[in-house]
Amino acid sequence: MAGGTDRGRRRRLSAAAHHGHADRMPGRIETGNKMNRQDTKVAKTKKRTSVAYLGVLGVLVVLCFSGCGQREVAAPTLIAVTNGPLHVWASYGGKLESRRVHTIMSQLGGQATLVELMPEGLRVEPGVVLARLDPTRIEREIVKLEGAFAAAKSEYESQKNAEWPLKLGELERQQAEAQAREAEERQFLTDSRTLLKDDLVTAQEIRQQEGKVAQAEAKTHQIVQQIKLSREYLQPLGLEQAHAKLAAAERELSLARQELQACTITAPAAGVVGYLPTYFGNEFRVARVGDTIFMNLPFMIIPDMHSLVVHCYVPEAELGRITTGAAAQIVPVAFPDMILTGTVESVGATAQVVAEKPAWQKYFHVVIALQTTNERLRSGMSVTAHILAYERKSALLLPRAAVRWQGTAASVKLQQELRAIKLGWADDRQFEVLDGLKAGDQILQEE
Structure with missing residues (x-):
């Protein structure tokens, strides 16, 4: 009985202890319950978010596949064949130079x-x-030459106006005296011959007098010859020598003055x-x-910037594009907004090898004469020369984008057919149609 009583007592104490412990910790138990409720709420929210994301992603996938499957086809682009002017320019690098330097x-x-x-x-x-x-050296030389010129001029003037007139005057005076002396001796001879008849003089005296007359006559003749030679030879020669000396001094002085000007x-x-x-x-x-x-x-x-030319070299393969007299437009590299007009003046007759180009490639020298100029230009400038290779006022034109190529054969796609065409010259935007199309034809643009 005692054992049963003890076991009952222990069960009652254990139950009382359990209830007492519960009464002492009511807050902790309540807090745990709240946390459990919040965790449950968060889990539900995450689940709903995941479902929403999956829904959006599904919609996007559906739209993507739907768009890919229903792609809109763009309408074809049509290009019209038109009539208009065509200018084909051939462009080359060149150098601007003055015609006269x-x-x-x-x-x-x-x-x-x-x-x-x-x-x-x-x-x-x-x-x-x-x-x-x-000019220092020249100025010193001019001073010396001016002195030499003055001396030569003085000598010439002296001979011309003083020395030779005095010499000739003296000779003429001597001639007059000789002639007077001769006349006196002749008169005395005549008188002596009269006296000889009266035997007042001897024959010996007559012969002596005749000798004096001969001497006087010779003297007169000598002076006359001296005057003649002086006037005909000596005076001109003397004046010529003096003048030559003066002229030489003048030339030397003139040359020196020219050199002074050349300074x-x-x-x-x-x-x-x-x-x-x-x-x-x-x-x-x-x-x-x-x-x-x-x-x-x-x-x-x-x-001379009023007369300018452009030198350029055209490859042999493009020589057929260039003709003498063709119009040209020149654009300096330094001034791309400047356009100068000109014409092809000459095309070289001999092929040349250009430096820094392959030796097998031949070029022809082309000269373009400029018709306009500008004060900003400088000789030696690099330019781009655009030479008019082909011009037609009314051509059948087709844009390049409309042409289809198969090798060297050209064709275009019309709405009902693929048509072969024949093309002519072309610029950077359009071809000239020679055969196969007419103005107004609608061409499908090459994609």
């Missing part, structure tokens, strides 16, 4: 020093000073100043103030 060099004999130099690149008019050379170098024509590199000692460069310039050494150029 004036070379500037020193005209002084020997050497001279540059003391003034016009800056390169300036536009000048005729007569503008380009450079000055040191100032002016522009022979309107243009832009350009320097020419040359050797100064061991340096190859352009001239500078202080450099020594030798005679006939070019150191500057003045291109």
Whole structure:
């Protein structure tokens, strides 16, 4: 009985303890219940979101496959065959140059020093000073030559106006005296012969007197000859020598003055100043103030910018496009907005090999004369030359996009057929149709 009583007591204590513990922790049990309810709510929300995402994705997939299966077909593009002008231009790189280039060099004999130099690149008019050379040596020489010229002129004037008139005057006076002396001796001889008849003089005295007359006559003849020779030979020769000496002095002085003028170098024509590199000692460069310039050494150029030409080289395969007299448009690389007009002036007669091009490829030299110019242009500029290769005022035109090619055969697609056509010249946008189409035909554009 005691054992049963103990087991009953323990069950009652255990039940009382269990109820007592529950009464002491009511908050913890309630909190656990709330957390369980929140977890359940979150799980339901995630499930609904996943279902929504799957629905949207399904709709997108359906739309995608639906669109791919029902793709809209674009309407074909039609291009009309038209009549209009056609201008075909052949383009080549070229170089702009002046037809006339004036070379500037020193005209002084020997050497001279540059003391003034016009800056390169300036536009000048005729007569503008380009450079000055040191004139000191020439000025000293001119002083000496002016003295020599004055002396030669004085000598010539002296001979012409004083020396020879005095010499001839003296000879004429001597002639008069000789003639008077001769006349006196002749008169005395005549008188002596009269006295001889009266035996007042001897025959010996007559012979002596005749000798005196002969001497007087010879003297007169000598003076007359001297006067004649002086006037005919000596005076002209003397004056000619003096004049030649004067002329030589004058020429030397004139040359020196020309050299002095040559010390100032002016522009022979309107243009832009350009320097020419040359050797100064061991340096190859352009001239500078202080450099020594030798005679006939070019150191500057003045291109005449009123007469310009373009030089270009046309490949042999394209020579058939170029004809003399064809119109041309020139566009300088430096000024792409500038268009100059010109005409083909000449086409080379001999094929050439161009530097930096394959040796097997031949070119022909073409010269284009410009009809217009611009003050911004400079000789040597790179340009693009557009030469009119073909022109037709009314051509049957077809855009390039409408042409179908099979090898070298051209065709177009009309709405009912694929038609072969014959094409002619073309520019960068359209062909000229020679056969197979007419104006107004509608062509399907090549896709």
